[in-house]
Amino acid sequence: MATASASFRSREDHRKQLELEEARKAGLAPAEVDEDGKEINPHIPQYMSSAPWYLNAEKPSLKHQRKWKSDPHYSKDWYDRGAKVYQADKYRKGACINCGAMTHDVKSCMERPRKIGAKWTNKRIAPDEKVENFELDYDGKRDRWNGYDPATYAQVIDRYAAREEARIKYLKDQQLKKLEQKNNNPEKSGQDSDEDDEEDALKVDEAKVDESKQMDFAKVEKRVRTTGGGSTGTVRNLRIREDTAKYLLNLDVNSAHYDPKNRSMREDPLLDSDPNEKFYGGDNQYRITGQAQDFRQLNIHAWEAFEKGQDIHLQAAPSQAELLYREFKIKKEKLKSQTKEDILRKYGNAASEDKLPTELLLGQSERQVEYDRAGRVIKGQEKTAPKSKYEEDLFINNHTSVWGSWWKDHQWGYKCCKQTIKNSYCTGLAGIEVTESASDLMKANFMLKEAVEEKPLQHEVKNPATWGTDVTDNLLLDKKRLAEALKQEDERKREEKDERKRRYNVSWNDEVTAEDMEAYRMKKVHHDDPMKDFLH
Secondary structure, three states, X not given: OOXXXXXXXXXXXXXXXXXXXXXXXXXXXXXXXXXXXXXXXXXXXXXXXXXXXXXXXXXXXXXXXXXXXXXXXXXXOOXXXXXXXXXXXXXXXXXXXXXXXXXXXXXXXXXXXXXXXXXXXXXXOOOEEOOOOOOOOHHHHOOOOOOXXXXXXXXXXXXXXXXXXXXXXXXXXXXXXXXXXXXXXXHHHHHOHHHHXXXXXXXXXXXXXXXXXXXXXXXXXXXXXXXXXXXXXXXXXXXXXXXXXXXXOOOOOOOOOOEOOOOEOOOOOOOOOOOOOOOOOOOHHHHOOOHHHHHHHHHHHHHHHHHOOOOOOOOOOHHHHHXXXXXXXXXXXXXXXXXXXXXXXXXXOOOOOOOOOHHHHOOOOOOOOXXXXXXXXXXXXXXXXXXXXXXXXXXXXXXXOOOOOEEEOOEEXXXXXXXXXXXXXXOHHHHHHHHHHHHHHHHHHHHHHHHHHHXXXXXXXXXXXXXXXXXXXXXXXXXXXXXXXXXXXHHHHHHHHOHHHOOOOOOOOOOOOHHHHHHHHHHOOOOOOOOHHHOO
């Protein structure tokens, strides 16, 4: 057990001490013993077990946590009330002038002030009281039951028992007297029978009331503090012991959840039972029925009114909040009825009018439209097609058709320019021609490649292609030059990736051969190619 007066320890000693404490907590090492031979609980926190520095504790001990300063003069005895010590016959010098007792003076005398004191009359000398002095500690001075004799409460019990016996005896005597009167006067007994029945009923009610008063101790109540002023209120949130607890109604694990902290079960634990035989259906049934909904609406109205700048607070001024809520409901009903009248006055009430004809119900009308052979309207007005909630015929970026009006190679696009990018700018017919020429050039290159692979003949190009020029249809590539161009293209890309291999003195050659262009096209990464991630 560590103390505040322990000497300085090294890191190794501190580690060993922590390991020893862990072993003691795990039960692997014996517990520490104090100077009295008692074991010290290893789970006691250090701030409790460490003695203050001013106690100079050299051994592990818990004396600083115990009451080590006990009062030896404290006694549990109490004053002997009413005890007398000595009865004098005549007045003594130094005694009380009023009563003649030696144990107090005239200022502390508790007897009635006499017209002529005992000092001059020398009569009715009061006896000396028994005076005791006790040295009590802090708790003894404030013990309200110190010196109380429980045997004295038997007098209270006897007094109440005697009162109850007297009451029962009185009721029996009254009943016997009325029975004697009935036997002596049988004629009047029939007339007074109703009155007697009423009196008997009243007696039964009184007896029930008395029983209820006697059973007040059995009421399950809880006293809680409701306000900061100190007032208390009664809350009946505890069940009667004879009733079944909520969590015992349904023992299924997947049943309604029971919160033991506030004794609440929101959902119904017995959903499949008969509602006529169901005694408890969950706490939510009280929240959605009765005055709970009215109080909820009152709270919501107070919150909304306060947010809109109205000075209203339900807890601070509940009467004002309720009055404003009533006025709000009256105004709301008036506004609702006024709006309904205005709508009926403007559009009429279809429910009170006659039914519409069958032709109108089926969508038929007398509107006539004439068309020519080409489908154009000659006479009348053609029925317009209903528009949807979405924007129609909306063209963006100079397009003359909408997105999705063209389809090719599993891609949607614009019909006006045949582009597959939605946010692109319309290029019209020129864009279509460029797209078609690019596709034709790609097809020609594939065909030439297949032809070279089938016939490995070496032909020199008559007109070498330069940068930016189109490739002719009769293009023939040299296989060796193409292989060298591919190697050079790989080295160039490798240098771009690794900056350490980049050369400082670079000589550029503006002449680009057809093999260089073909190697560039073959090594170029196509971002729309689904297999581009597998290229090395």
